[in-house]
Amino acid sequence: MKTQRANLVERKVREEGEHLLFEYPNGLRVKTEKPLRDDDLRILPLGQPQAALMNFMLHESELLENKLVFEPFAGSGGIGLMALKAGARRVELLDINPKATRFQAESARVNGFEPGQFECIEGSIETFLPGEPYDLIFVNPPFIPTPNGLRGTTTSKGGSDGNFFVDIMLSRLDELLKPSGQAFVYLMQFVEGDRPLISDSLERIVTDRPVLLTPTQIERVAFDEYYQAYLQLFPDDREAIESWRNDLVGPHGSELSIEHYIAHLGPRSQEPCTWKISDDLEQKYGEGLRIHFESGRELAFGRAFENFRPG
Ligand SMILES: C[S@@+](CC[C@H](N)C(=O)[O-])C[C@H]1O[C@@H](n2cnc3c(N)ncnc32)[C@H](O)[C@@H]1O
Structure with missing residues (x-):
């Protein structure tokens, strides 16, 4: 059996009035808001996606140095x-x-x-220009596939297939990342057979970097569960939801499923590259970091609910 990496990010969570304080075993403290606040500009608590990326960093301190x-x-x-x-x-x-930059600065302090170790920048990925390209990118973007026509939330809404922001980032990768640089991107995907839909963008845009996609769920969930969750949570948007479903199922078939992945984009290479699935979550990122759920319905409702907006 291959060695599993220990989970070094079992954190404590303390309530502080309206906020949560996450305390990690290495002493890092991060302030967030409580989940599902009545606020489009909410600061999300930290869960499995963040933990998987953090745990990888703690095991790869030479890469970070x-x-x-x-x-x-x-x-x-x-x-x-x-x-x-x-x-x-x-x-x-x-x-x-803008609220996020305030939370970041406070946690950093x-x-x-x-002050020279960090910068908290208010801006959009669409227009942001780095002072110089980065060595490493770690990112948990808004990736919830959301029917067009639903307002959704700024924290979650990722376009009809969930890849709206990831595609923007991939198309800007050469501006953002050094040729020797690497990126780690958490994704939620619709999967057709064994092809997550992001594979089209990877094949089109990331032709000179190896890409490893590590699945992170305990098991795949049927797309239909997700569609039903939207119908139940957003009954006034039935027309938009059905049109979204038809637009997806038309080209990709009704057997679509849902999986989360971590995409690892490696350094640029002289050779043409393509993406591969790499089923190594415990060996590469660590143990106890899979996305757990009791039923497909639970996962589907949880994700669709992240697009719920009061008012
Ligand atoms: C899913 S949350 C993730 C936050 C954080 N990475 C984490 O893991 O807790 C996505 C974040 O993307 C931000 N966001 C949405 N659209 C953006 C854009 N165009 N440019 C930059 N940030 C954006 C939201 O405000 C939100 O804080």
């Missing part, structure tokens, strides 16, 4: 701040939400990071 790291879509900034704790030289955190 002295590096310039970028966390776009940073929210609380927990992932990027863990990169600093793991030995990065400097981290730049980007979010369109609480952890005793020096």
